[in-house]
Amino acid sequence: MRRPVEIMDTTLRDGEQTSGVSFSSLEKLTLAKLLLEELKVNRIEVASARVSEGEFQAVKSITDWAKENGYLNRVEVLTFVDGGASLKWMQKAGAKVQNLLTKGSLNHLTHQLRKKPEEHFKEIAQVVSKAQKMGIETNVYLEDWSNGMRNSREYVLQFLDFLSQQPIKRILLPDTLGILTPNETREYVGLIVDRYPDSHIDFHGHNDYDLSVSNVMEAVKAGCHGLHLTVNGMGERAGNAPLASAVAVINDFLSDSVAIDVNEKALYKVSRLVSTFTGFGIPANKPIVGDNVFTQTAGIHADGDNKKNLYFNDLLPERFGRKRKYALGKTSGKANIQKNLQELGLTLNDDELKKVTERIIELGDKKETVTKDDLPYIISDVLDSGSFQQKVFIKSYVLTHSKGLKPSTTVMVEINGRSYEENALGDGQFDAFINALHKIYDRKKIALPQLTDYAVRIPPGSRSDALCETIITWQTKNKEFVTRGLDSDQTVSAIKATEKMLNLI
Template sequence: MSEEKVRIFDTTLRDGEQTPGVTVTPEQKVQIATRLSDLGVDAIEAGFPIVSHGEMQAIKTIVNSGLKAEICGLARATETDIDAAIKCDLKYVHTFIATSDIHMKFKLKMTREQVLERAVHAVEYAKKHGLAVEFSAEDATRSDRPFLLQVFKAVEQAGADRLDIPDTVGYATPQYITQVVNDVRAATKLPISMHCHDDFGLAVANSIAGINAGAACAHVTINGLGERAGNASLEEFVMALQCLYNKKHNIKTQMLYETSRFVSNTMGIIVQPNKAIIGENAFGHESGIHTHGILNNPLTYEPISPELVGRKRWLQAGKHAGAHGINAMLAEFGITPTEEQLKLIVEKQKDVADKGKAITTADLLSIAGEVMHNAQFEEKFKLYDFHIVTGMNIIPTAVVRLNAEGKDLISSETGVGPVDAALKAIQKIAADVASIKIREYKLDSITGGSDALAEVSVKVEDKNGNIVSARKANEDIVVASVEAMMDAINKVLLKKVLYSKS
C-alpha cells in the first residue's frame, strides 16, 4: 500500500456546493471541474443529477468535456436517481443509503431488511446499465457494525466496484476509523474510500487514519467546503499525506493555492486567514522572533516551503515586528535605512499599531519615507480622474484616466458594482507594467451615519507572488477604493524597479 498512490475523489461540486448559502451556475461548475482536473484529482463528483435540470446539464457538459479525471454523479439508491445519472452520460455513479438505526427509523422509516434490499437493487440496477458503482453506507460510523458489514458484503456480491465509509456527522475518532476500516477490509475485497465530515475538526485526521488502515481513497473538497462544518480539506489532506506520511498522489501541489482562490471567489465563501496551507496567513510572519528566525533559515518557523503549494512567504509590520523583519521588508523595495533610521521607523510603526491599526505596506513605506526624507517614493502611476455610471437596471461602468510615466492612459470596464468596475479599469491599464490580482478587499466605516468616513484596505499580489497592501479613507467608498488601489500599484512598481536593476 505504501507504494500505491492514494486516490483523490473531489466532491467540491457536490458536497461542497451543499455548503449553506452556496450555489453556482452550470457554467461555473464546468470551470471548477476543469480546474480540479488540471490540479490532478483522480475523480470528480460533478453533482447530484436528480436535483435540477440545470444540474443535469452541468454534469453532462462536464462528462463530455474530455477532462482527465473520472466524472461521477451522486444517486440515492433508487432507479429514478440512477436514471437521472444515466441521462447525464455518466459512466460512474456514487449511490448511497443510510445504514444507521437513527437514520433508518427517523429519516427513511425503513427496516434493516428493506434497506438491505434497496441497496442491493440499486447496485444491480446501475451495473445492468453499464455503470461503475461506488456504494456508500450513509452514517456508517454510527451504524451497527454487523449490519454495516452485512450490507457491504451484499453490495459486493451485487457487483459494486468500490465501498465508501462516510463519517456523516463527523463523530468518529482516528482510532475508531481504524477499527471500522479493518473490519470492512476483513469482510470484503473491494477498494475502500473515506468520506469524513469536520464537525469536530477531525475530518483530515480521520481520512488519514482510514488510509493508514488500508483505505485506498478519500473524498475531499477544496477549502474543506461542505455541509455544516464541511468536509476533509483537499489541500490539508494531500500535504499531510505527502509531507508527514510519505504517501504518493497525483495532485500538482504548486496549483493548490490558485485553485483554492478560484473556488473561493466562484462560490463566494471566504477562506479563514489562519487556515492551514491555503489561508492568507499560512506563510505570513509578524513576530520579531519568528521573522528573525525565518530570515536566517525558513525551517525555523515553516514546516514546508511556501512555493511547494504555490505560495510565497511574506512579512507583516506591526507591534510584534522587530528590526530584522522591518529591515527585510524595506529591503524588498531597495530601501536601506541607517541603524538609527531603522530604529525610528520601527518605533513609529509600533506607535501606529498600538492604536489598533494594521500596518499596510504603504503605511510602512510612508513612515520610512518620512524618516529618511526619501524621494524614491514618487508615484509612477498618477490618477487624473474617473467617472462611474451606475443605477437600477444599469450595468455599472467605470472610465478611468491615468498617467503612467508621462503617458496619458484611459480605460473603461464594467463590474458587479461601481467599485468592482473602477478597480477592473485600473487593473486593465496597469496590466502591462504591474500585472496584479486583488487578494483581499476590506471596507470599514470609521464614523457613523450615511456620510460615514469609509476606510478601504486592499491587498494585491503581483505575478512574482509579492504581496503589497494599502489603505485609504474617504467619504466616498469608490474614491477610497480607487486611491487604495493606486497606492498599492505604485508600491508594486517600486519592487519592479528594484528587480529590473538587479
C-alpha cells in the same frame, strides 16, 4: 512500493451543501477542469441526480467536456435507490459513474426507510444490475456508516457481506455526522479493509468536532484506498475534510507508505477561486490557504529566519505557489522590516532603520495595519524629517466641525522655545488651521508661503485605515517647494506636512 491513495473531490456536490452556496453551470465546469487538469485529483463528484434542470445542464456540460478529454470515468454523480430514475437522469446527462446512496446504519434504515435489511439489499441489487446493463459503473455510499459501526455493527457487516458479492467498484464509508474520533476511524476502517481485502474502500469525513484531518490520517493508516475531500472544507454544518490540509498531512507524514497525485502548487489558486464563486471568505488563519499562515509577525521569528531558518517548518509557502511574508506592526522589530526592505530592493543604515522601526511601532500602537506597500512612504517621511533642524513644533490643536457653523481651529505652536496660541475660522478644518497660523506669523512679521497645490493619496496596494499621505506645494517669492505628511488621519497628515514647511522657512 508506496500504496496509491485516490483523492475524490466532492466540492461540487457535497461542498455545495454549504448553506447559501450554489454554483452556476459555468462555475461547475470551470472548477471541474481545474480540479482534474491542474490540481490533478483522481475523481470528482459533481452533483446529485434529479435535483434541478440547472443541475442537469451543469452535469451535461461537464460530461461533454470530460468525454472529449478522456476524463468521463472520473466524473461521479450521487444517485438514489429509486427504481432506476436516477440512472435514467444520469444516462441523459452523459455520466458513467454513480455513487449510490444507501443506508449504512440500522437506525436510518428502520426509521427513515421503514424497511428490513433484506428489502433494502434487494432494491440495491436491482439498481446495481440495471446500472451494469446501462454501462454505468457503481460505487456505494453507506450513509451514517460511522453511527452504524458504533450502534449496529452486525447490520453494517451483514450489508458489507452483501455488497462484496455485487458488481460494484468502490465502497464509500461516510462519517455523515462527523462523530468519529481518530481511534474509532482507524479501528473501523481497519476492520473493514482487513475483512474485505478485495474491496476498494473510500473514507468520507466531516468536520463537526474539527477532527476531520486527523480522521483522514487514521483512515489512510488503516489502509483505505481513497479519500473524499472538499476545497476549503466546504460542506454542510462544519463542512468536510479540507483538501489542502489533508494533502499536506499525507505528503509530510505518510509519504513513506502512500502516494497521492495532487499538485500542491495549484491548491491555493483553486481555493481562491472557490472562495470567489461561493462568496465564503477563507479564514486568515486557515492552514495552507489562509492569508496569514505564511506571515511572520514577531520580530524574533524574522530574526530566527535570518539565522538558519529557525522558524521554518516543512510547510514552505513555495510548495503551494505562495511566498513568505513579514508583517509590519508593533511586534515586528527590525528583522521584519529588513525582510520587507530586501523585497523592495531598499537599504537603510542602522540609524535610519531605528527611526523607521519606531514609526511603525507608533502606528501599531494605534492598531493601524502597515503593509509592505506603505514602507517606502514611511521611509520617505521619516528620512525627510531629518533633513532639517526642527525649531518649530506644532504642540497642540483643536479642530471643530459643526453643522451650520464654520469650522474652527485653536492651535499652539512653539517657535525657538516660545509658545504662541491663536484660533481662527475657515472654510474647512485645515483652512481654519492655516488661518490660525497666519495670525501667529503675522505677529512675528513673517510671511508664510502660499499654498498652491494640495494632494492626498493612499499608498498603492495599501489599506486606507493605515496610512494617508498629504503632499502640499508651497510658493514663496523666490521658489516653489513641496512637503509631505504621513498619518492615518488625512487632516493630521496635512498638519504634519505644514509643520515641515514652517521649519524649512
